[in-house]
Amino acid sequence: MPASLVQAVHTEFQQRFGYEPLLVRAPGRVNLIGEHTDYNGGFVLPAAIDKEMAFAVGLNGGTNIHLVAHDLGETFELANAAEVSPSNTHWANYLLGVVAQYQQRGIAVPGFDCVFGGNVPIGAGMSSSAAVECGLAFALNQLLGTGIEKMELAHMAQKAEHTYAGVMCGIMDQFASLFGRDGHVVRLDCRSLEYAYFPFDTKACRIVLCNTGVKHSLASSEYNTRRQECERGVAVLQQHHPAVQSLRDATLAQLEAHRAEMGDVVFRRCAYVVQENGRVESACRHLEAGDMAAFGQDMYASHAGLRDDYEVSCAELDVLVEAARAVPGVFGSRMMGGGFGGCTINLVAPEHVDEFIASVTAAYQQQYGRVPETYQTTIVGGVEALPTTVALA
Known part of the structure; x- marks a missing residue:
């Protein structure tokens, strides 16, 4: 500090x-x-x-x-x-x-x-x-x-x-x-x-945050809506699987079996959460193995799930993630936080940080006419x- x-x-x-x-x-x-x-x-x-x-x-x-x-x-x-x-x-x-x-x-x-x-x-x-x-x-x-x-x-x-x-x-x-x-x-x-x-x-792999500079007004109301959608999914599963107390207990097979009862939206919300839990566990194994490239692939998959199934991303976040994907030395990128704005989190090889910031900034500026703030952070x-x-x- x-x-x-x-x-x-x-x-x-x-x-x-x-x-x-x-x-x-x-x-x-x-x-x-x-x-x-x-x-x-x-x-x-x-x-x-x-x-x-x-x-x-x-x-x-x-x-x-x-x-x-x-x-x-x-x-x-x-x-x-x-x-x-x-x-x-x-x-x-x-x-x-x-x-x-x-x-x-x-x-x-x-x-x-x-x-x-x-x-x-x-x-x-x-x-x-x-x-x-x-x-x-x-x-x-x-x-x-x-x-x-x-x-x-x-x-x-x-x-x-x-x-x-x-x-x-x-x-x-x-x-x-x-x-x-x-x-x-x-x-x-x-x-x-x-x-x-x-x-x-963080000396071997830098954490760089890119701020969209937007905070869509949807954020807090949609956050509470997502909670309710997940709770609806759990309520459906509990009728058939009393042991399911939260989505932590659920499997994709169980969700698939009761997809019709849940409806498409609730199913996709729940499927994202179940898959994301699996990604955290695999990401930790990659961290222990020192495999940052594999860790980064889990991050990209997380972003895709947040964008397509949980639907809490936004165009500005998606532009930043796609721009990151094109830069050498970037292990992974995804939106971070509640969504609808805020930052992407990016894992970047130290020697590529300057190139990463320049490249992502140019892509964002071309799309939105403004420069995103970037932050290099230390743990x-x-x-x-x-x-x-x-x-x-």
């Missing part, structure tokens, strides 16, 4: 509130493969990255909550921390939802001050919202000495998003922010919550407290 970002947040906190805060770093995430599987009890393969949020948080001895969005230059104030409810300030709800989760566990949250800011691009599919939720959840856990385990903090942050932001996200984003490990991706079983780390050397560790010396460096 740039020291300047921590310094800026720390300085604003001290200027506004006049005392020394706790400093926390909370990373965004990429997901190499395993999209829309998390809320279906499946597998995902995320990593925490060096696009992060910095927090300065302190207990103020009163009942007031003061929230400051450093990047936006906006503030939010609540007179009584005990009376938290969703507000009309969109960004504040991610934080207020976390406070509500503490209160639901019988933990009284006193007044506190919070300044936060970061370099996670908003709406690019790098989970800026999860970084915001997890950063505050971690900070309050430290300040209140509540000793809550990291997995519980991930659940609290997820529930905050459900209840205060209205997005029925799975657990992956919050998990990745809290459990990230430097130089590793982590495969999470979203049903059992078992996880395993796999080394990923970092999860949420942590920072020494004050970082802000003073």
